[in-house]
Amino acid sequence: MVLTALAVVRMRSLFAVVMLSGIFTLLSALLFVTMDAVDVAFTEAAVGAGITTVLMLGTLALTSRHERPTARSPLIPLFVVFVTGAALIYGTMDMPNFGDPTAPAQTHVGADYIARTPEEIDLPNMVTAVLASYRGYDTLGEVAVVFTAGIGVLLLISGLRRRRRKDEDNEGSA
């Protein structure tokens, strides 16, 4: 995965970059399966790798396919990135080991959800139970966000064809 990400940094052809990002997302979906998160894995594979790639290809079709090299030096961004990364790694020093069952994340509400789902919700899939019932308001908020984004995209794109026709008319009459 690190290799794919680095290839994205180097590549200049945007088509290849989009394809690589699709591969990256699929690899991450595989990783989700190995970390027991099957629901997340298939959402990521369908939505992340599928819809996002299609959207990006559409954008490429409407814009350009190649990236021009920038004149700016990469030193300052590299410095910023290294400092941020070092700070984050310093932050992980206090974290529990991977898969530790006594970690704080496992001992609070998580265990509660697992214990109470059978009697309160009676659904086999705990993720669905938490998503739709315990944290239903989150999902409502998510729907609102998606709706807003949809309106935004429609407003931005909708006039495209009309404006283009108007431009052609102007050129024809001029």
Added chain:
Amino acid sequence: MTSEFFFGHLNYWLFIILMMTGLYIVVAKGNLVKKIVGLNIFQTSVFMFYISIGNVTGGTAPIFPLDMKIDPDVIYSNPLPHVLILTAIVVGVATTALGLALIVRIREEFGTIEEDALLELEHEIARKVSDQHGEAMGGRHSGD
């Protein structure tokens, strides 16, 4: 630093490396589509970070058997991070779509999706506007 500590934290470090790769693309690359791809990489690594926090050694996916005969000895991974990340994935796609729509619009208006060229265009427009207003207020013609 024991080897247990090292391998217990290696996953976090790998995700941080991926995260930083995404951040680097966003900050250093001039092409707007590539910036969005970088943002997506960053986002996916944060997702993986969350899911890895919810993982329990020897645990299984948080799904009960269909007949709901629950074996108390089975360990399940924490379902809460999974739920949060499910929401985040969908929201992430929504924001990506909005960003891409903005790129299409920018390209239509200015004919380019490179940051440098856009900055130049912006400076030009700003200079024109300041010239106009400067003359109207009786000031000198700036620059050239």
